[in-house]
Amino acid sequence: MLKIIGYVIKDLLRNRWTLFYFLFYLLVGFAILIFSGDFSKSMVSFLQIILILTPLIGTLFGVMYYYNSRDFIELLLAQPIRRRDVFIGQWLGVSISLGTSLVLGLGIPFLWYFAQYEVAGDQFVLLLLLGFALGTIFTGLSMAVSVSTDNKIRGFGYALVLWLLMAVVYDGFLLLALIAFRDYPLEKFALIATMFNPIDLARITILLKLDISALMGYTGAVFREFLGSTLGMITASFVLMLWVLLPFALITFIAKKRDF
Numbered sequence: 001m002l003k004i005i006g007y008v009i010k011d012l013l014r015n016r017w018t019l020f021y022f023l024f025y026l027l028v029g030f031a032i033l034i035f036s037g038d039f040s041k042s043m044v045s046f047l048q049i050i051l052i053l054t055p056l057i058g059t060l061f062g063v064m065y066y067y068n069s070r071d072f073i074e075l076l077l078a079q080p081i082r083r084r085d086v087f088i089g090q091w092l093g094v095s096i097s098l099g100t101s102l103v104l105g106l107g108i109p110f111l112w113y114f115a116q117y118e119v120a121g122d123q124f125v126l127l128l129l130l131g132f133a134l135g136t137i138f139t140g141l142s143m144a145v146s147v148s149t150d151n152k153i154r155g156f157g158y159a160l161v162l163w164l165l166m167a168v169v170y171d172g173f174l175l176l177a178l179i180a181f182r183d184y185p186l187e188k189f190a191l192i193a194t195m196f197n198p199i200d201l202a203r204i205t206i207l208l209k210l211d212i213s214a215l216m217g218y219t220g221a222v223f224r225e226f227l228g229s230t231l232g233m234i235t236a237s238f239v240l241m242l243w244v245l246l247p248f249a250l251i252t253f254i255a256k257k258r259d260f
Helices: 002-013 016-036 039-068 070-077 083-117 122-147 152-180 187-194 198-210 213-257
Strands: none
Touching: 002 083, 016 039, 016 083, 039 070, 039 083, 039 122, 039 152, 039 198, 070 083, 083 122, 083 213, 122 152, 122 198, 122 213, 152 187, 152 198, 187 198, 198 213
C-alpha cells in the first residue's frame, strides 16, 4: 500500500492540475490577506472557500484519477496484492497530494502574514486541518462511487450529486424541516442531523473556535448551547474523524464484492 501511495503522489506531482490547484490557493491566500485588512474577515473568507471548493475538487480528482488509471489498476489486481491495498492506496495518495497542495498554498501566505502581524495561528492551523479532512472524505467517497460502477459518466454524475447534496441541498432540507416543525423542540434533531454532513461539522468546528456567534446559525448555536464551545468543538471534530474513516470501510466493502 505504501508503494502505491508513493507512486500516486509522484504521478500527481507531475500533473499540471495539481500545480494549478496549489497556485490557485497560493494566489487566493495572498489576495485575501492583503486586501481584507482584518484577519478575522480573512478567516471567514478562507472558511467559505474551503467548505465549497475543497470537497468539490476532492470529488472531481477522486473520480478522474480512478477512471484514468483503470489499466494500471487492472495490472495491480493481477498481482498478488490485496484489493483493499490497491484502492485504499490510491485514495490516500490522491488525498495526501491534494491536501499538501492546500496546506502549502494557504500556509505560505499565512506564514508571510504571521511574520508581519503575529496573529493567532491556532485558528488557521485548525482551518487547514479541516480542509485536509474534507478533501480526504470527499476524495474517498467519490472513489467509492467510482469503484461501484464501470460507467464513467454515471460515476461522475453520482459523485457530483453526492457533493451537491452535502454542500447545498442538505442544508436546504434541514432548514425547511426546522421551519415546518418550529413549534416542536428541535434542538436534539438539529444536533443529530448536523452530524450526518461533514461540511456542516467542519463549519461548526471552526466557528466555535472563532466564536463568531453571528455566523453560527441555528445548528452552531445548538452545539454551543448543549455542548459548550470546547466540548462542542471536540464532539464535532471526533464525528468528523469518523467521516474520514467511512470511505475506508466503503471502499474495502465494495472492492471485495465487485467483480473486476
